[in-house]
Amino acid sequence: SQQGEEDPQALSIQEGENATMNCSYKTSINNLQWYRQNSGRGLVHLILIRSNEREKHSGRLRVTLDTSKKSSSLLITASRAADTASYFCATGPTGTASKLTFGTGTRLQVTL
Amino acid sequence: EAQVTQNPRYLITVTGKKLTVTCSQNMNHEYMSWYRQDPGLGLRQIYYSMNVEVTDKGDVPEGYKVSRKEKRNFPLILESPSPNQTSLYFCASSLFQGGTEAFFGQGTRLTVV
Numbered sequence: 560s561q562q563g564e565e566d567p568q569a570l571s572i573q574e575g576e577n578a579t580m581n582c583s584y585k586t587s588i589n590n591l592q593w594y595r596q597n598s599g600r601g602l603v604h605l606i607l608i609r610s611n612e613r614e615k616h617s618g619r620l621r622v623t624l625d626t627s628k629k630s631s632s633l634l635i636t637a638s639r640a641a642d643t644a645s646y647f648c649a650t651g652p653t654g655t656a657s658k659l660t661f662g663t664g665t666r667l668q669v670t671l
Numbered sequence: 672e673a674q675v676t677q678n679p680r681y682l683i684t685v686t687g688k689k690l691t692v693t694c695s696q697n698m699n700h701e702y703m704s705w706y707r708q709d710p711g712l713g714l715r716q717i718y719y720s721m722n723v724e725v726t727d728k729g730d731v732p733e734g735y736k737v738s739r740k741e742k743r744n745f746p747l748i749l750e751s752p753s754p755n756q757t758s759l760y761f762c763a764s765s766l767f768q769g770g771t772e773a774f775f776g777q778g779t780r781l782t783v784v
Contacts, residue, residue: 600777600778601675601775601777602773603775604774
């Protein structure tokens with residue numbers, strides 16, 4: 560079952576522009592994570608934001624979390640061609656549940 | 672270097688021929704899991720293991736088996752592969768159960784003909 564749903568499904572921007580991706584989820588979470596996947600390769604962890612946090616930064620990445628709306632956004636500033644990839648949000652469970660649940664991803668294309 | 676290693680990276684096999692995809696991690700992680708990734712469906716968990724000799728079904732376990740005899744290894748076994756198991760498979764590990772950062776292997780692209 561999918562918890563996170565990313566929006567948009569695909570995004571095409573030019574180098575230097577900002578890219579914003581959104582994630583909505585359905586149930587209570589302990590944390591929300593964002594991952595990047597280059598074509599056909601393994602996922603790479605980008606950032607984790609806990610349910611009691613509202614915003615987090617890591618380099619050119621900015622993540623926000625609104626637990627009242629059950630949504631998160633990932634902002635990549637000053638995008639580069641190397642940022643071309645698929646981006647997934649994943650929700651970390653509360654209680655005794657034991658898995659991350661991934662959305663279907665946003666495919667980002669950054670052109671020169 | 673901290674890593675999760677899967678083998679093989681690519682595999683073409685025939686229906687019904689048993690196969691094993693190996694997964695090994697060098698981070699002493701307790702939690703390991705297997706996912707399959709299919710277009711439009713995202714990543715779906717097949718099986719997971721919270722520690723040695725402790726495994727449980729994920730969302731799509733039918734047709735798969737796993738074992739966890741050692742902490743570092745978590746092989747995925749397809750006893751009788753079928754074409755609907757053609758997919759991209761990922762092994763992942765994390766320090767504790769699913770709410771922490773997951774480290775992924777490079778993937779195994781399996782084709783069953």
